[in-house]
Amino acid sequence: MNFIVKNIIRFIILILLQVTIFNNIQLSGFINPYLYVLFILLLPFNTPPWLLLVFSFFMGLSIDVFSNTIGIHASACVFMGFLRPYILNYISVRDNYECNIEQGLYVYGFSWFFKYALILILAHHSFLFIVEVFSFNNFGDTLIRIILSSIFTLILVITSQFIISKK
């Protein structure tokens, strides 16, 4: 129950943060941080895969509703949610993941979380920006946007973990 409430609160807070603050950050047109992916990163390990997809979809759709881009964020989030179980398998720790434990920065160490977040954020941002442009013209520009935004989002995600864990 606690997890559910916590996740719902996180869901709402992340949407508000994203819509009110981060959507307005556009550094030189190339850096658009999308902190809301943190919600998908931090869903419990034992979330059923199908539920993961549904959550991802609604997370993305909520952002879409606010930024007037119906479907774009949703598709990227669903893609990210789809990859998450495979990524978890790929960079699994020696023991199996413990049930109901949220993966935070210090559960399995900084480098594990860094790898986990990096891959998923990169996947999400790649999907998002490519769908946004909807063509492979000027792919160089899109690539720069993906990389810069991913770095910025990653910094935000890790910073937010530091802030939360210190409390």
Add this chain to the structure above:
Amino acid sequence: MKNLLQVIVRFHFTILFLIIELVCFLLIVNNNNYHKTVFLNSNNAISGGIYNKVNSFSDYVRLTKINDKLSNENTLLHNLLSENYKLSADSFFFYQDTLFKQQYVYRSAKVINNSINKQRNYITLNKGRNQGIQTEMGVVTNNGVIGIVKSVSDNYSTVLSLLNSRLKISAKIKKNNHHGSFYWDGKDYRKARLIEIPSHVDIKIGDTITTSSFSSVFPEGILLGTADEVLPSSGGNFREIIVLLSNDFNQISYVDVIGDLLKDERLELENEVEK
């Protein structure tokens, strides 16, 4: 059925992912104008390409039929060749332009009878009322004025040749716009006279004589000929100029008949003033 269910259960994650992505893309395409246009455009490109391929194949299959049709058409066209028929179709079109109102319409016609050795020479053309020729239309070649249409029948028209002592047209010296009357004196078929030119007017041999804007028949500036000889004024204030005609009336074969679309308006206005 059982197997299908098993497959669905086994791959439910992937299947669900694909379904949701599909829904997402439907949402994207339906809700974002930009994506919609890109999607539709690429769709057209793909289907267009496929249709092209299909088309080229079916064209190839139908070649025999098309060849038959073409050869039939060739025979038909051979039968329609102009040598076999009297040319009756018009070879002109109206040029519609909102900026410039077309005033003159040119219709080409063939000279089928001509004379130069009489005092009153007439030319017969192979086009008449049915082809849009009316009386008092100007007749020219690209070398200059030929005459004025005098009467028309359904398919023929007679032209008052410039070589007709009854025809007098308004002419001017091109370089200084002095007007005079132009007529043929009935002597030499290559020379005509320009009279009523004031004696002070500067004119030299070789100056160009063209039609003037006073005429309601010819557009301004159509070539009549060049000054060949300037006769001294015989006591009066006017001089006569012998003009070497630019057209060789013995050789004309194709002419253009000029229809003035605004002629009625002009004459109506001028008549109104005279009343």
